[in-house]
Ligand SMILES: [Zn+2]
Ligand SMILES: [Zn+2]
């Protein structure tokens with residue numbers, strides 16, 4: 001990723017130099033990393049660093065739908081009425097809903113060893129789901 005000179009057009013902004021390709025079967029969409037979020041593309045920050053266009057993006061396996069009026073546990077703003085690119089749920093308790101941006105902010109702050117569901121404090125299943133969904137969770141240098 002990134003070393004090959006690319007003349008592919010980014011399907012989100014239309015400019016050339018797109019170096020990220022969707023891993024979906026027979027999918028030829030490519031895009032720039034900075035454009036991914038705007039295009040609702042999932043880019044995974046764990047090996048093998050796969051990326052997906054919206055059509056081929058992974059979905060959270062858990063079956064859950066937010067109650068009407070459900071708020072993000074982190075910013076207290078309403079979430080969407082179902083799981084989406086930007087509305088995510090804890091796979092363990094299925095009652096903690098939050099925005100992608102909000103949990104991404106927490107993940108950067110907490111780091112790999114401290115990231116947990118803000119509600120039930122589950123770590124393993126929670127972290128696995130967040131990584132699959134393209135949340136970047138850095139290895140923290142602080143203890
Ligand atoms: Zn682009
Ligand atoms: Zn695709």
Ligand SMILES: [Zn+2]
Pocket residue numbers: 072073074075076077098099102
């Ligand atoms: Zn939020």
Ligand SMILES: [Zn+2]
Pocket residue numbers: 090091092093094095096117118119120121122
């Ligand atoms: Zn939870």
